[in-house]
Amino acid sequence: xxxxxxxxxxxxxxxxxxxxxxxxxxxxxxxxxxxxxxxxxxxxxxxxxxxxxxxxxxxxxxxxxxxxxxxxxxxxxxxxxxxxxxxxxxxxxxxxxxxxxxxxx
Numbered sequence: 001x002x003x004x005x006x007x008x009x010x011x012x013x014x015x016x017x018x019x020x021x022x023x024x025x026x027x028x029x030x031x032x033x034x035x036x037x038x039x040x041x042x043x044x045x046x047x048x049x050x051x052x053x054x055x056x057x058x059x060x061x062x063x064x065x066x067x068x069x070x071x072x073x074x075x076x077x078x079x080x081x082x083x084x085x086x087x088x089x090x091x092x093x094x095x096x097x098x099x100x101x102x103x104x105x
Contacts, residue, residue, distance in 0.1 A: 009038045011100040013092060017050035023105035024059035031062075041105070042095075044069050044088035051081060064091065 010030060012023040023041045030039045041059060043051050044066035051063055052075055061080040066088035070077060077083045084091045096102050 007036045008034070009100045010040075011092065011095050011102050012039065012041045012105045013102065014041055014043045014047040014105045015045040017046055019105040020047040020050045024056050026103070026105060027062050028058050040064055042066070042084070042088050042092055049073055049075070052078065
């Protein structure tokens with residue numbers, strides 16, 4: 001890998017349960033392959049319930065949860081999951097404008 005990728009900020013978007021599983025695997029692999037990279041998973045829609053129902057010790061600290069989905073499904077996030085300060089769509093757009101590389105999981 002090129003050196004500029006190793007220090008990159010990579011955003012994995014997971015809107016479904018299957019996408020969350022892929023994003024978790026990708027995030028763990030990325031942290032091993034490019035330890036200088038910053039990796040985050042943004043979960044929204046059905047991926048939020050999947051994240052809440054099936055904890056993942058390695059990926060959960062990297063996971064950002066959509067507050068709109070939490071409200072819709074009437075649930076609360078548990079640590080170490082982090083609730084975004086805005087809806088996932090807005091967060092995805094903002095983070096991309098800040099230089100994050102977007103990958104749909």
